[in-house]
Amino acid sequence: MMTVIDGTLGITTAAATIxxxxxxxxxxxxxxxxxxTAQSMVRLAGQNGHGSTNTAIARFAAxxxxxxxxxxxxxxxxxxxxxxINTAGVYSMSWSAPSVAGTWLGITLNxxxxxxxxxxxxxxxxxxxTYNTTAGGAxxxxxxxxxxxGSVLRAHDMxxxxxxxxxxxxxxxxxx
Numbered sequence: 067m068m069t070v071i072d073g074t075l076g077i078t079t080a081a082a083t084i085x086x087x088x089x090x091x092x093x094x095x096x097x098x099x100x101x102x103t104a105q106s107m108v109r110l111a112g113q114n115g116h117g118s119t120n121t122a123i124a125r126f127a128a129x130x131x132x133x134x135x136x137x138x139x140x141x142x143x144x145x146x147x148x149x150x151i152n153t154a155g156v157y158s159m160s161w162s163a164p165s166v167a168g169t170w171l172g173i174t175l176n177x178x179x180x181x182x183x184x185x186x187x188x189x190x191x192x193x194x195x196t197y198n199t200t201a202g203g204a205x206x207x208x209x210x211x212x213x214x215x216g217s218v219l220r221a222h223d224m225x226x227x228x229x230x231x232x233x234x235x236x237x238x239x240x241x242x
Contacts, residue, residue, distance in 0.1 A: 107239040117146030120180035122225035151217040156242040160208035174222040183224040205233025
């Protein structure tokens with residue numbers, strides 16, 4: 067319940083009470099929300115090629131973190147890396163990869179053409195896209211939004227040469 071009386075704001079919930087003057091710079095929080103479980107997250111490092119069939123889908127050398135049940139990470143020599151969303155919610159994905167030449171990086175959703183370069187993805191498949199003009203640069207592509215259960219995200223590029231550098235990082239996390 068929220069009340070405003072004589073310039074004072076008071077909010078009362080089952081978990082917390084927040085009160086203070088409307089013009090005050092500091093509010094008082096009398097309770098802290100309890101965090102019971104870590105969010106689902108997959109964090110990968112080092113790109114080590116592409117799938118042999120899905121030739122524009124990146125593969126990764128090491129799983130640094132793979133926690134929770136909301137995201138299923140699969141790495142296949144033929145299909146590349148994929149991230150299946152098991153629980154509807156808001157997810158954030160970020161991928162950076164030092165390139166050996168100018169390159170496109172993208173994040174695709176349920177791509178029907180994983181053997182074609184990311185620039186061939188349809189507008190309904192393409193969530194984010196970036197281009198690096200300088201060899202040795204480190205383009206970064208990221209996206210945050212709602213995904214229904216069953217969605218499949220992929221780190222999608224042009225299928226060309228990669229640096230394999232440990233500077234390659236991919237993180238996907240459920241944020242809400």
